[in-house]
Amino acid sequence: MAEMSAEVVDVIVVGCGPVGAIAANYLGLQGLRTLVIERDLSTFSIPRAFSCDDEAQRNFQAAGLEGELAVDLWPCKDMQYIDGAKRVLGTVPIHELDFGLSHPALSFFNQPQLEGVLRKGLERFPHAELRLGHELVSFTQDADFVTTQIQDRRTGRSREVRARYLLGCDGSHSTVRALMGVKMMGTSYEEPWIAISGTTSVPEPDFTYYVCDPQRPGFVTRCVYNEVRMDFLLQENERTEIMERQEVVEKLLAPFVDPKKVQLQRASVFTFQAKVAERWRDRRVFLLGDAAHVMPPFAGQGLCSGIRDAMNLSWKLALVSRGAAGDALLDTYERERHPHAVDMIKTTIALGKVLLARNRVVAFLRNALLKVLFQIPRTRRFMRNYEFKPKAFLSHGLIAGGQRRKGNVAEGDYFPQPQVALADGKVARLDDVSGRGFTVFTSADAPDTVRKSAEALAREVGGVWLRILPAERASEARAGDVVDSSGKLQAWFVQYQADAAILRPDRYVYGASQGAGIEQLREELRRFIHLPTAARAEEAPSRALLPSSA
Structure with a gap:
């Protein structure tokens, strides 16, 4: 009705x-x-x-x-690749990774x-x-x-x-x-997996493993609240109703935690898909x-x-x-x-093909190669820094020119978020200073004409203009300045040879410029954003939801 x-x-x-x-x-x-x-x-x-x-x-x-x-x-401390005998093939010290966002990598x-x-x-x-x-x-x-x-x-x-x-x-x-x-x-993948989750009665030491075992590939970790999570690939002859039984699940747990100390929450078989x-x-x-x-x-x-x-x-x-x-x-x-x-x-998918090799010979060669890769500085850095993970950047869309140019260009880049100091000496993450709207940054030595254009643009989009000062000029800081104590923001401006940058609310770079180039960016942005009517995100709505009769 x-x-x-x-x-x-x-x-x-x-x-x-x-x-x-x-x-x-x-x-x-x-x-x-x-x-x-x-x-x-x-x-x-x-x-x-x-x-x-x-x-x-x-x-x-x-x-x-x-x-x-x-x-x-x-926060994850270390991630280790291990073989079926729990021998370590390589270690990624997750807690040491700093990708410039002021948050743990995992x-x-x-x-x-x-x-x-x-x-x-x-x-x-x-x-x-x-x-x-x-x-x-x-x-x-x-x-x-x-x-x-x-x-x-x-x-x-x-x-x-x-x-x-x-x-x-x-x-x-x-x-x-x-x-x-x-x-x-x-694609839908037919290989069945079993997902196991439970809590331990006593805290377990930190562990996070990619299990590179052709007999039982999987991922095992200790999580928050003494929770343990394990995903294992099943063999072709293993049936769902058998593998979900508690006694079978306990055998899967046993190499990593004492099953008697685990209160099971879930043990279910699933398959995965790769679809858009x-x-x-x-x-x-x-x-x-x-x-x-x-x-x-x-x-x-x-x-x-x-x-x-x-x-x-x-x-x-x-x-x-x-x-x-x-x-x-x-x-x-x-x-x-x-x-x-x-x-x-x-x-x-590519990562899965590497980690889930079922053929014993292929898995043996894979494990031997992993051990070697973790010994070579360049390949160790590739593995350690997750360089195989697609970088967060925009190739098309609301960026200067509508698409990212080739080469060393800033548009579409994901802007870093270091800790910064304010004029009063307080320290904060950059996003907490810049707010939720557009942000226009200028470097410490940007000409007055650039700073004036940046300040005007920030007003037009209901955003924030911030000047970035290096640590050695902290004494000059006033309202509207942030002190780049880490040097990461200064390095960013040097990398892209810019003295101004426009950030979108989602922290992607609309565009960066030097000198009079900021006016071109400003004019381009005006084609998308009707600047004078843009209200600040912090303003309260004029109307509330109608009362629900449900």
Whole structure:
């Protein structure tokens, strides 16, 4: 039975897993009236995703929830490649890696805890609402709205809700994607895996292993809250109903932890896919996370990729909703995110082929080669620094010139985030100083004409202008200056021979320039952003959600 009154919001988010929840938090921070619907009545109690990289942690910081999440993140210390006898083939000292983002290179978490923090974060916004036990039944679109039918699964009653935009964050079996008529393109892998999670009664020492054993390839780690996670590839003759039995699971645990000290939470067999949706947008409807792309788990990038989607799209929706940008800006979402997602899928497949060799001879040669590679300085650096991981940069989209040029160019680069000092001596991460909108940086010795243009541009986009001073000139710092104590920002400007840089809200570089070049960047940006009307993200919305009768 449908109710007659229609509700109107800015954005409907379908699905409140980690991707949907963080997208809703970003939208809440932007002041958009946001309705999140989730078919389940509570968070899924069994952990699934369990790792995030430094970029994802920077994006948690952007959601304003870093403090709440800090206790739920467990930085990885070392990652070791081991053979079937637990002999170490090579070690990656994860805790020593610094990729310039002021966050650990790899951290583990408990997904139910993470989802709980993200959902609680929505309580900060009177203009955002989460409705549990509700699911999307259908939607239609016109020139101005998406009109949805949303059903309360407890009562069976449905209600019409209209929104300017609809985000499908509802996972690999996405209802939104199905209603769009969009197919997933790629490969399904038939090899079964068993995923095991549990908690130990006493704290275990830190360990994270890639198990390079042709008999039982896998990944094993100790996580946050004494949790252990293990994924193992099954043999062809091993049946699901047998392998999920407790006594069999305990045998899999035994080489790494005492099974008697483990309280099992999950032991389930699964297969994985490497697929991408054939399109991510249909006018006012968008796909994010697993609804848009799924990948093997070997690089731990599935959730991280979904968080990148949410970060990329949210600020663009806000600008367009405020009339500060045209609809064409939203086309850059897929244009920017699709290539990186595809590259990440290709990397995880290649990594899997290396780590999951089943042939004994091939595995023996692989293990011998790994030991050698970790002894040679250049290849050790390649392995240690994860140089095989696709770099975060934009090749096309909202960047100067519309596409990244070849060579040593700044546009599309992912800007570093070091610790900086302020005029009063306080120390903070750069993003906490620059805010959530556009940021215009100038170097310490940029000419007055450049500084004036940068300051004017920052005002026009409702952003922030910051001058970067080297550590030896800290005494000159005043309001609007940051002291680059680490030298990383100075090095960035030297690398790109620039004295000004424009950062997008998602911390990608729109463009960098020297001298009068900032005026060209400014004029190019004006074609996309209607600068005088751009409101600050921190402004409160003028309207709140209509009361829910559900």
